[in-house]
Amino acid sequence: MTSVVDHPAARPGTALVADHAAPSRIRMGGVPxxxxxxxxxxxTIRARSVATEGRPLGVVSVNLDHLHWFGRGAPLNGNFGIREGAGAPVSWLHLIDGAPVAEQARRATGRPWPRLAGSDLAGPILAAAEADGVSVGFLGGSPETHEKLRTALATLYPGLAIAGMWAPPRTVLLDTESADTLAAEIAAADVGILVVCLGKPRQELWIDHYGAASGARVLLAFGAVVDFLAGRVTRCPEWVAHHGLEWAWRLALEPKRLARRYLVDGPPAYRALRHGEDA
Structure with missing residues (x-):
């Protein structure tokens, strides 16, 4: 029997279902x-969060920025970036994020597929964790953002177990010994789901290298989700996302930080997505 958990944070149509079929996998722009x-x-995420054995699950959002860093011809393509296969320390779930990727998936399969942005999935994932007694940790963001995040989560998910929040400077992430110590601290906190908000490609690389050592069962490479949950950055209106213009909304809010991503790196990634041959 299929059980469903509804929560106010989940948008319509995003109820949590316990049973699931294994996803089909295709390649677009050189990435799964x-x-x-x-x-x-x-x-799928919920089932892995309560699993007692097996490799941790890394969840990554596939959008044009992801293709820029990890796509065909990029320096981080293949085993230089996210290691796949039975021998890899982390198993990966590559979710469609971004209107161009969703549209290309429709062309490739002949049926529509929804965008599965981390900012939309975070609410129902946290609701399920609260219901299942799974502890959650956050890696990335600033101490100031974490203060706001704790307040917001206490209101939205009063029963959610927060295992810890870590805001390491970049020097810690770049130093092998310090990064090992950070992963050990997270493991000692017994984190079930770790929300990794370090930005691409650092968050995916961190999960690939330290996900298993962190002890977390699920690691979500969800970028700016910590800022959205804390209320530091405003989500776009529903109609803007529906028309595939969330990138323009975010660019208007943070032009200095996002101009290169959307205006310089984005167009070549889009061309590679549309015109490259997929395996």
């Missing part, structure tokens, strides 16, 4: 893409 709807993605 797992074809799932909202319910399938959420149930």
């Amino acid at each position: 893409v797992d074809l799932l709807d909202h319910a399938g993605a959420l149930s």
